[in-house]
Amino acid sequence: MPIDRAGLGTQVTELFRAQITEGAWPVGSKIPTEPELVEWSGAGRNTVREAVGSLVQAGILRREQGRGTFVVSTSELRSSVTRQAAVTSRRDSLELRLALDAASARIAATRRTPADNDHLRRLLDDRTAAWTSDDLHERVRADSALHRAVVAATHNPLLQDVYEGLLGVFEEVQLHDVAGATDDLAQLHADLVAAIVAADPDRAAATMSALLQPMINQESP
Incomplete structure (x- = not known):
């Protein structure tokens, strides 16, 4: 899903957030790997990493060593x-x-x-x-x-x-x-x-x- 280059980090973060709020990535599920997200979003590896990190900081995603990144919530609230x-x-x-x-x-x-x-x-x-x-x-x-x-x-x-x-x-x-x-x-x-x-x-x-x-x-x- 290619996206515009302006404000890329914010766009990718919101793209991933939409996958969660719309149920494509339900709570408890493991999100796609970083290479898969790069291919799917059309963004670079650093931008994808930044977007995932932003959602981890917000408490929406959680990284688990050796297992991957999982959805733990649908919103900051x-x-x-x-x-x-x-x-x-x-x-x-x-x-x-x-x-x-x-x-x-x-x-x-x-x-x-x-x-x-x-x-x-x-x-x-x-x-x-x-x-x-x-x-x-x-x-x-x-x-x-x-x-x-x-x-x-x-x-x-x-x-x-x-x-x-x-x-x-x-x-x-x-x-x-x-x-x-x-x-x-x-x-x-x-x-x-x-x-x-x-x-x-x-x-x-x-x-x-x-x-x-x-x-x-x-x-x-």
Whole structure:
């Protein structure tokens, strides 16, 4: 993909950034090698190296010795929030999740589409099925998938991006909350989906609060 020579470094950086934000290089993937990027972009090796270095500094890419360069975030905002959340207390993380999840539930109840409703119902069933397994990571994965779908139903790309950046922190915090033999939150999750499908924003937000606030109350201030 040849590019103009004026402002070459900035152009190449933005070209690579677009590959990430548009999903061609998804989070977790390894980007092409330096020679491949040189050939694809039409830029020189030094310019490509500078562009990659700029995205590494921004926290969007990460170099791993002997393995290559990997996508770790889609934006500087997401990267910054993720780094900050990773060093906060469990209570702080839960309070942040409550703020985002309750707001998302409220918005989702006003914007969800029929396709969103169907997706939420399917993921609710998946979450229920996950509790038949003793695999705690599978339980967390299924729970996260449902909460992510609530955020996706807001159709707010900025909110989705921030939430995705925090998901790993939220899942780590949640691991010890899913160890019980029974799913004590099954009914509340069913009520949450029902409230969103019914386009009831107040009930959706209140139900999300009822899911998360008890966990916060167990933590020391």
